Amino acid sequence: MTTEATARRRGPYGMEYARIEVPDLAASIEFLQYHVGLQLEQHDDEYAFLRADLEHHSIELVAAPQRTESWTTAVGFSVENDAVLDDLRERVTAAGHEVFELADRVKGLVQRGFAVRDPNGLIVELFTEFQEYAEPPLIELRPLDLVHPFLATDKYDETLAFYTKVLGFLESDHVGDVTVFLRSEDRYHHSLAIQRNNEFYVAHLCFMMKSFDHVMRGRARAQYKQIPIASDLVNHSASTSIAFYMHDTRHGPRYELCDRHRVFTPEEHETHRARRMAVDPRNIDVWRPAADDWARF
Incomplete structure (x- = not known):
């Protein structure tokens, strides 16, 4: 490992999902299935998880019939291990940012994690061991x-x-x-x-x-x-x-x-x-x- 890599405090690993409030949940599910190629997984009248590959989901849709247009409320990033997650939490706290719990639907999909708001109010969820599937969706165009x-x-x-x-x-x-x-x-x-x-x-x-x-x-x-x-x-x-x-x-x-x-x-x-x-x-x-x-x- 290089000296730079050894000395540097590590960041999140990669993006896993976005959470989006939408005015018509059924219509947005249909849009993402047809136009993006995502596969619908867990869902009810209030939310839907759609995935691209092995990761549990790439998009979480949340029913918001009061809206006329969609709004992205959160993004989720995986973290390599507990040590990096603890270090990230320490840096967030030291910088004066409030730490929040993960959204309830996410808590059961990860091992550990926390959330923080960026300067714009966007929720950033950070976590380890995001659940995945054994196989990718059996969809060719995805x-x-x-x-x-x-x-x-x-x-x-x-x-x-x-x-x-x-x-x-x-x-x-x-x-x-x-x-x-x-x-x-x-x-x-x-x-x-x-x-x-x-x-x-x-x-x-x-x-x-x-x-x-x-x-x-x-x-x-x-x-x-x-x-x-x-x-x-x-x-x-x-x-x-x-x-x-x-x-x-x-x-x-x-x-x-x-x-x-x-x-x-x-x-x-x-x-x-x-x-x-x-x-x-x-x-x-x-x-x-x-x-x-x-x-x-």
Whole structure:
């Protein structure tokens, strides 16, 4: 193990799920099954768990008929072991953040854990030993993993400090002083991204599909059902993934379906120096032809 890895206090391992309040639970279940390829598992009239692969669930939907649009209330990240979890709790407490219990439905799915609110009020649940299934869903067109959330925030500096200085995420790349990509211990180029904005919301959730062919089949389904494609066929300069984004505000934030996502080697993970890229659309999507081509994001 490198000196850097030995000395560094470790962060969360990787993203496991998002919790989303939706106005029509049945409609959102149908949307995620057809358009994202998730499999419905435990559910009743108040909630539903849907999974992508072996992990117990990737999305928890919560019935909120009082809403007209969805709202993401929490994200969950697994942690490698009890020692890291205890260290994270110590850092959260030392930084002056209140520690909460995990949501009741999550408590029975993990060994240990706790929750904390980020500077935007988003609940971050951290835990060990997230339950899993023996086999992935027997669905051909489905994601392999939930890779990251992308947060837009009017508290950019505070949010960046919370996730890096308190929780221990590592900086992978910056686009100006507007967007930062942060990685966790699963070594994806980013397991979290943050964008400077004039309000807070979870902008998108990224699901990695099995292949580019499956990305395009998902895109075709969105077109067939006339689901708005918010951003079409982006070739990401940072993560090297190719993706499109669809968005129906009733069912969650934008859902990104991507092919591939850069994974750092163990050495790169410890030694990578974050790039400071110019605020230019070509530094987000390498297929953009000019510096003023912002319109299609």
